[in-house]
Amino acid sequence: MHAFHQILFPVDFSAPCVRTVPFVKEMVRANAASLTLLHVVEIPAYWYAAMSPEAPVAWNDFPAIEREAQERLSAFGCEHFSDLAKITHVEALCDRGDPGYAIAAHAEKREPDLIMMPSHGHGPFRTFLLGSTTSRVLHRAACPVWTGAHLGTEAIPSGTAAHARIRNILCAVDLERESRHVLDAAVTLSQMHDAPVRLVHAIPVPECGPAEDFVSEFDRFLADSAREKMLDLQREAGVDLEVCMQGGPISAVVRDTALARKADIVVIGRGHTHAPLSRLRSNAWSIIRESPCPVLSV
16 A cells, blocks of 8 residues: 555535544645545435426426535635645536445546545444445545544634544454455554554454453463464565454454554455455444544555
8 A cells, every 4th residue: 555645535524424524634734635625415215216207307407406515525625735735736626426336436537545434324223324325436446535433512713633643453354365454554543643553353252352351272272373364464564463363253352452452543455356255344343333543444
């Protein structure tokens, strides 16, 4: 992974979107990147019925709606990113359609280095949901995607906030084929922000807790095997990083380690070069949902 020279920030004007602003500004500044604000005007499904002669022609109102959306987006950019516009290129674009597909299509066409967006889970089952827009972007985008599922509910000023800075990085690896790619991304992020990296690996055993406390002989064998693979991975990458190994579900291990190590961001693989049945790929959604800090999936 190279530095992020072009960052795409989808804007929906929601509270989570506003709370993402300080993180976007911090990433833009750290990478001296350009920034694109993209708002997608969603077309309600019932509007398609307006094409029939018997229904009102709602489409006649759409140009005005798009103009209003562009004006609102420009105002959003002026309010939150006017200081960045003095030092880098900031543009505000509007599109129409389904937000998830439109964002992914824009990313395919413009090829940003990073997409930054909050995750919208709604209702009493929020813990079990990712917003459909976020899910579509994670599934379709080829570039790294930054997501923040739990940014808190407090009001956050539009300036660069101290809590948005990256001081500690946690990299989750499953020791499959994509692990080197994920590790390299975490090391590059470390260099961008001058922040230390720790590795975390979840061992698939019934016992929960540190690998050193495993009782079963087979579980200890799995832990020893994972340690050897982790050493090989680090030697190949030319690094010597602290490793946290825990038994238990991947999402729980990553969450607990992120809390214990006060991680500001978790780096994971999203599966572009994963084996089809990779555990980390199949658990990426739960890691993002449960992580106490933003997640960068590469």
